[in-house]
Amino acid sequence: MNIQELHTVFLKYPSVSTDTRNINKGDIFFALKGENFNGNTYAKKALEQGASYAIVDEEEFIQNDRTILVDDCLTTLQQLANYHRKFCSAKIISLTGSNGKTTTKELINAVLSSTYKTVATKGNLNNHIGVPLTLLSITPDTEFAIVEMGANHLEEIAFLCYIAQPDFGYITNFGKAHLEGFGGVDGVIKGKSELYEYLIKQDKSIFLNADDPIQLNKLKSYTRKYGFSTENSSYYKIEFLGAQPFVRLKFDDTEATSNLIGSYNFHNCCAAVIMGKYFNVDVPKIKQSIENYTPKNNRSxxxxxxxxxxxxxxxxxxxxxxxxxxxxxxxxxxxxxxxxxxxxxxxxxxxxxxxxxxxxxxxxxxxxxxxxxxxxxxxxxxxxxxxxxxxxxxxxxxxxxxxxxxxxxxxxxxxxxxxxxxxxx
CATH class of the missing domain: 3.90.190.20 (Mur ligase, C-terminal domain)
Incomplete structure (x- = not known):
């Protein structure tokens, strides 16, 4: 079965699972492998629990005509996600960075969902499995998909861009994270900037924090950028009003008080504001969305x-x-x-x-x-x-x-x- 044929099956059963512990009736089960498990051994259980089909990559685990044999389950999942992404009309906003990715993603989703039909990465499922699962959650009426991309080594962001093919992108920052995999801070900058490289090559729009000299320098000659700054008059001005303890900010003569502690969350809020402005979300809705967002899952x-x-x-x-x-x-x-x-x-x-x-x-x-x-x-x-x-x-x-x-x-x-x-x- 080729990807186009599998996508036809997916359109009939548009829900995917990789874990038999949370199978829902009608899910297509992908038998992924890990260091300590072989998902093929769970294919029978998935079907018994109500999965519509089980995708396996070892012939001995074929159960019946509801089992589909492929060369590699993970590759097939990624190819299906890429095909579905191109099939749908939703605009893809991808973001990466060393710190604040998930909080920023949640804030962007809060702002855009006030006006548009959106989907977003669940939790921090932002790797070579999580990104495809997010793309496969896009429905025909989805207008924006906010896709978080994580990486701990070079070329990983480039690969995720190949799968997701984003229309817009944002990098939160470049910091001392995953130094072991990236080989140092220079490697972090190079790895995260793979998102920039993809967007520039495809002539797509980039959002940036113009107060970050690294971002500003990397994008100085690129024209399709839209940024925010506390000081640079060439970009949309957002004022930092303090964080005692919650971040307060001002934009368009409007003050907003978030539920986020720490001045380091200011730029995360700014990213949501700038995207709201770019996509014509009313300022009162931007303010309300930021003020109503509450962090969870042990994050600040x-x-x-x-x-x-x-x-x-x-x-x-x-x-x-x-x-x-x-x-x-x-x-x-x-x-x-x-x-x-x-x-x-x-x-x-x-x-x-x-x-x-x-x-x-x-x-x-x-x-x-x-x-x-x-x-x-x-x-x-x-x-x-x-x-x-x-x-x-x-x-x-x-x-x-x-x-x-x-x-x-x-x-x-x-x-x-x-x-x-x-x-x-």
Whole structure:
């Protein structure tokens, strides 16, 4: 069965699943493989649970005429997504960057969905599997698809662009993330800029943060760009009004107060504003969309109860985002400030240096308590409290209760799962 024929089947059953734990009736199941599993072994179960078809790439797992044999399930999923993307009329907005991708994507979707029919990447499903799944969620009436693209090595963004073929693009920033895979900051810049390279080659429109000298320099000779700035009069002006603790901004003589903490979220809001303006969303709707968006999934969440005021930012961490979070926390006008910081992952040979730098930054700030957790932080040189693993931190918190009415920043990489701290403070 070729891709065109498979797409005809997909139009009849326009829902895809790669996991038998969440199969819905009528789904087309793709038997993907991973390091520790072979999806082909679940094809029979998928059909029994109501899947319309199962796509397999090993002949021995053919069950009946509802099983479709292909050369490679992942490649077929990607080809089907690319075919469907070209079949539909929706405009594709792709975004990548080192920090803030998911929050920015959610803000853009909030703004555009106030006026248009949109779909957007669910959560952070932004890789070679997640991007195809997002594209396959586009329906005939979808006007915009906001597609988040993640990468931890060179040529990955270029490949995702090949699949999604975006009409518009935005890069949040270039920071110290996935240094191990990219081989350093220069590699990060080169890898993320693959989105620019695709859009320029295709003569498509680019949104940019004109306050970022890297973006400004890379796009200085490109004409199809639309940017925002706090100072540069050549671009749409957005004013930063502060973040105590929530980001406030002003555009078109309109002030908006978000539910996002930290000045580092200002540019994420700006990206949503600039796209709303470009696509003719009414300013009152832009304001309302930004003010109504509430972060979740451990991303800069505010948890306020009778005991503490907690900033839970435990979804991810890298040197750039860690520094920004600490600087913002340091500016908050609150009492009894406590930081609990977990290891940053995927830093390769830079891990020791980058963790020590975070320690030094923290030492220069006047926090009431600091706790580092994880093997990388444990190896740093500091007089501040440090714990080799979460169990050691848990033991300490059990024996030493956190003072009431504390303001607590919790931040670390996803693998540290620092949201577990909430059960012990």
């Amino acid at each position: 969440q505010i948890i306020e109860n009778l005991d503490h005021y907690i900033i839970l930012d435990a979804y991810n961490a890298n040197p750039t985002s860690m520094k920004a979070a600490l600087e913002n926390f340091n500016t908050l006008d609150r009492v009894n400030k406590i930081t609990i910081l977990g290891d940053m992952f995927e830093l390769g040979n830079s891990a020791e240096e980058e963790h020590q730098t975070v320690v030094q930054i923290t030492e220069q700030m006047n926090f009431d308590q600091v706790m580092f957790v994880g093997e990388n932080f444990y190896r740093t040189k500091t007089a501040l409290k440090k714990f080799k693993n979460f169990d050691k931190l848990k033991q300490y918190l059990t024996e030493h209760s956190v003072p009431k009415k504390s303001t607590i920043l919790i931040k670390g990489s996803r693998g540290m799962a620092l949201e577990r701290v909430l059960d012990h403070i």
